[in-house]
Amino acid sequence: xxxxxxxxxxxxxxxxxxxxxxxxxxxxxxxxxxxxxxxxxxxxxxxxxxxxxxxxxxxxxxxxxxxxxxxxxxxxxxxxxxxxxxxxxxxxxxxxxxxxxxxxxxxxxxxxxxxxxxxxxxxxxxxxxxxxxxxxxxxxxxxxxxxxxxxxxxxxxxxxxxxxxxxxxxxxxxxxxxxxxxxxxxxxxxxxxxxxxxxxxxxxxxxxxxxxxxxxxxxxxxxxxxxxxxxxxxxxxxxxxxxxxxxxxxxxxxxxxxxxxxxxxxxxxxxxxxxxxxxxxxxxxxxxxxxxxxxx
Amino acid sequence: xxxxxxxxxxxxxxxxxxxxxxxxxxxxxxxxxxxxxxxxxxxxxxxxxxxxxxxxxxxxxxxxxxxxxxxxxxxxxxxxxxxxxxxxxxxxxxxxxxxxxxxxxxxxxxxxxxxxxxxxxxxxxxxxxxxxxxxxxxxxxxxxxxxxxxxxxxxxxxxxxxxxxxxxxxxxxxxxxxxxxxxxxxxxxxxxxxxxxxxxxxxxxxxxxxxxxxxxxxxxxxxxxxxxxxxxxxxxxxxxxxxxxxxxxxxxxxxxxxxxxxxxxxxxxxxxxxxxxxxxxxxxxxxxxxxxxxxxxxxxxxxxxxxxxxxxxxxxxxxxxxxxxxxxxxxxxxxxxxx
Numbered sequence: 001x002x003x004x005x006x007x008x009x010x011x012x013x014x015x016x017x018x019x020x021x022x023x024x025x026x027x028x029x030x031x032x033x034x035x036x037x038x039x040x041x042x043x044x045x046x047x048x049x050x051x052x053x054x055x056x057x058x059x060x061x062x063x064x065x066x067x068x069x070x071x072x073x074x075x076x077x078x079x080x081x082x083x084x085x086x087x088x089x090x091x092x093x094x095x096x097x098x099x100x101x102x103x104x105x106x107x108x109x110x111x112x113x114x115x116x117x118x119x120x121x122x123x124x125x126x127x128x129x130x131x132x133x134x135x136x137x138x139x140x141x142x143x144x145x146x147x148x149x150x151x152x153x154x155x156x157x158x159x160x161x162x163x164x165x166x167x168x169x170x171x172x173x174x175x176x177x178x179x180x181x182x183x184x185x186x187x188x189x190x191x192x193x194x195x196x197x198x199x200x201x202x203x204x205x206x207x208x209x210x211x212x213x214x215x216x217x218x219x220x221x222x223x224x225x226x227x228x229x230x231x232x233x234x235x236x237x238x239x240x241x242x243x244x245x246x247x248x249x250x251x252x253x254x255x256x257x258x259x260x261x262x263x264x265x266x267x268x269x270x271x272x273x274x275x276x277x278x279x280x281x282x283x284x285x286x287x288x289x290x291x292x293x294x295x296x
Numbered sequence: 297x298x299x300x301x302x303x304x305x306x307x308x309x310x311x312x313x314x315x316x317x318x319x320x321x322x323x324x325x326x327x328x329x330x331x332x333x334x335x336x337x338x339x340x341x342x343x344x345x346x347x348x349x350x351x352x353x354x355x356x357x358x359x360x361x362x363x364x365x366x367x368x369x370x371x372x373x374x375x376x377x378x379x380x381x382x383x384x385x386x387x388x389x390x391x392x393x394x395x396x397x398x399x400x401x402x403x404x405x406x407x408x409x410x411x412x413x414x415x416x417x418x419x420x421x422x423x424x425x426x427x428x429x430x431x432x433x434x435x436x437x438x439x440x441x442x443x444x445x446x447x448x449x450x451x452x453x454x455x456x457x458x459x460x461x462x463x464x465x466x467x468x469x470x471x472x473x474x475x476x477x478x479x480x481x482x483x484x485x486x487x488x489x490x491x492x493x494x495x496x497x498x499x500x501x502x503x504x505x506x507x508x509x510x511x512x513x514x515x516x517x518x519x520x521x522x523x524x525x526x527x528x529x530x531x532x533x534x535x536x537x538x539x540x541x542x543x544x545x546x547x548x549x550x551x552x553x554x555x556x557x558x559x560x561x562x563x564x565x566x567x568x569x570x571x572x573x574x575x576x577x578x579x580x581x582x583x584x585x586x587x588x589x590x591x592x593x594x595x596x597x598x599x600x601x602x603x604x605x606x607x608x609x610x611x612x613x614x615x616x617x618x619x620x621x622x623x624x625x626x627x628x629x630x631x632x633x634x635x
Contacts, residue, residue: 137316141607142569149603152591153328229441236443237588256447260455270444278439
């Protein structure tokens with residue numbers, strides 16, 4: 001059985017709540033700054049091949065005459081030891097980082113959230129125990145350590161490092177969904193649905209899941225930054241993307257060998273990482289504040 | 297529930313998790329592509345040597361049997377043989393672990409100091425200029441990972457303004473080894489020159505580890521304090537004329553400590569992970585540098601040992617944090633009792 005709001009009323013209520021949230025969001029300048037940075041990063045990601053001054057420099061390219069030049073008008077971020085334009089490589093680096101974040105989160109969120117929903121719905125049964133204890137095992141070490149360990153026995157590549165990070169990341173979504181779901185389990189509206197004979201699937205997906213969206217959205221936004229960071233860390237030790245891939249972590253690591261003379265080789269890719277993480281962090285905080293009322 | 301019962305229960309869960317972790321790591325190490333016997337023998341060794349090694353490492357037995365033998369070895373303190381350092385992994389752990397722990401201890405000091413200086417100031421003067429300055433600083437802090445901070449600190453404070461040594465642990469003769477922690481060893485031997493020298497080498501790597509951590513903590517303390525500011529009991533405390541410092545420290549800060557302590561504990565624990573990159577950058581001869589080296593050399597026994605040791609430290613720290621939090625917040629103990 002379902003009580004349906006009249007079509008028009010329902011849609012205007014949704015519209016109203018969206019409008020209210022947007023109002024709350026834009027009150028905070030930092031959140032808006034985060035949104036702008038994030039949109040900028042996404043634009044650069046999508047348009048890298050068209051706006052990069054030297055697209056050929058993204059891959060294997062060598063021009064020793066131009067090598068190791070400090071920042072200039074021609075090369076705003078300078079050039080690396082092979083004579084490649086660092087600005088172009090950073091732009092393509094955004095692509096790799098964002099691709100990595102997107103793939104990992106797409107792989108991780110569905111199973112993580114599903115397991116959390118199930119464990120939360122069957123709270124205090126053996127199902128809850130099994131799922132949550134298994135997820136405990138995966139977060140028994142810092143994700144970076146296990147991801148490093150897995151990557152080390154595989155052939156280092158972007159694909160393998162994405163797999164390794166994914167394997168480490170799902171429990172966080174399980175935990176988050178579990179904490180919200182198990183708290184909602186005893187709420188009146190869930191019990192009402194149960195009394196009306198709603199199926200467990202209906203309760204999990206139609207009653208509980210929509211209420212997890214706020215915290216989940218916040219976590220996803222913040223996680224884009226963290227996932228990129230771990231990817232960069234893996235590349236930094238040489239277990240992730242391999243040169244000449246223009247990966248930001250790899251670029252920081254390679255530039256590190258030329259410190260202090262060629263400081264621009266590290267400083268600009270590092271600032272690029274910082275920009276991405278900063279943007280998503282600001283945005284994530286804004287989203288959290290936006291949903292604060294409902295979740296607290 | 298009494299605190300001791302609570303502790304016992306947490307410890308039981310932790311042991312359960314560690315056993316699970318050991319299975320996970322073991323299975324991963326065996327299932328992932330690559331032949332451990334071939335790796336141990338080296339790529340040029342003849343086939344019969346590989347077979348011999350396969351036999352001595354019991355790699356010809358079924359997986360559960362291998363695991364069983366492996367666990368028995370571990371309980372005897374035998375973590376296997378490292379093909380990278382060519383000696384027992386247990387010895388390696390004993391040599392490198394203390395060096396990392398002292399680095400992380402100093403980072404923890406930096407972290408706690410930074411968190412409890414910046415957080416309360418921002419919370420006390422929320423939405424005024426000190427808060428705004430601190431918030432911007434904190435965003436900068438969390439936006440850069442520890443390894444990038446390491447490179448930046450190295451660039452700035454060892455090359456541009458050379459006041460700290462670039463890398464390594466000592467420039468003077470090392471003190472006799474007792475605890476393995478060079479700082480302690482120098483003090484025990486009365487070698488103050490060595491002590492100061494180690495601290496100078498430690499300063500930048502531990503700061504690099506601490507910056508992303510304490511900026512995160514400060515944010516949490518601040519937001520906890522801001523959240524509590526409008527509460528009735530604060531209004532009451534102010535209206536009955538309590539001095540501002542008392543309201544801030546006792547009524548605003550203390551409830552905000554609970555999430556902060558949890559996060560601080562977690563981040564100290566995850567420094568073991570971040571140290572992998574920071575120790576490599578500063579060439580700090582610790583456990584994480586060792587971990588990076590064995591990983592680059594696909595030294596399976598050592599990799600498993602590194603993950604397990606970090607898992608144990610992580611679990612221990614988490615138990616300690618849980619106990620501290622339970623002490624700060626009796627609600628947690630009561631909730632446990634109710635279940």
